[in-house]
Amino acid sequence: MKRTDYISWDEYFMGVAMLSAERSKDNSTQVGACIVNDEKKIVAVGYNGMPRGCDDDEMPWERSAESSLDTKYPFVCHAELNAILNRNAASLNGCTLYVTLFPCNECAKAIIQSGIKRVVYYDNKYAGSESVTASEFMFRKCGIKVEEYQKSDKKITLSM
Numbered sequence: 001m002k003r004t005d006y007i008s009w010d011e012y013f014m015g016v017a018m019l020s021a022e023r024s025k026d027n028s029t030q031v032g033a034c035i036v037n038d039e040k041k042i043v044a045v046g047y048n049g050m051p052r053g054c055d056d057d058e059m060p061w062e063r064s065a066e067s068s069l070d071t072k073y074p075f076v077c078h079a080e081l082n083a084i085l086n087r088n089a090a091s092l093n094g095c096t097l098y099v100t101l102f103p104c105n106e107c108a109k110a111i112i113q114s115g116i117k118r119v120v121y122y123d124n125k126y127a128g129s130e131s132v133t134a135s136e137f138m139f140r141k142c143g144i145k146v147e148e149y150q151k152s153d154k155k156i157t158l159s160m
Helices: 009-021 079-085 105-114 130-142
Strands: 032-036 042-047 096-101 118-123 145-148
Touching: 009 032, 009 042, 009 079, 009 096, 009 118, 032 079, 042 079, 079 096, 079 105, 105 130
Parallel strands: 096 118, 118 145
Antiparallel strands: 032 042, 032 096
């Protein structure tokens, strides 16, 4: 008889996104993303971090400063964009994006342009903001299916 307490596909892929978020060096918000094709194969992962070649120790990580150039915002590459840019597949057409934070409007544009057709998000802590409202609008207009991840009571512990 087979095991019955295994995790679902959504739990598995959101778990990969959550584990990817642990790579982020951002001291306030860690975001992870996992892109999956229709064969349930992972084609990309990403987390929020500085662009390749930028030394994390020499870049600003602050949320506010006198100049925006002394904050992380002009520099950090979001998890969704990192996953899209670092994909291991030629095309993301029809793929599903699992992401730990609802995408901003800039990432929404990249998601739409890449051909991703479904977004599953874990948290929407910026709901109602202009950025999220713009994302929701674009997703609706472009036929992107957006779903909140259905949290379960399961706990998965990793010891390294």
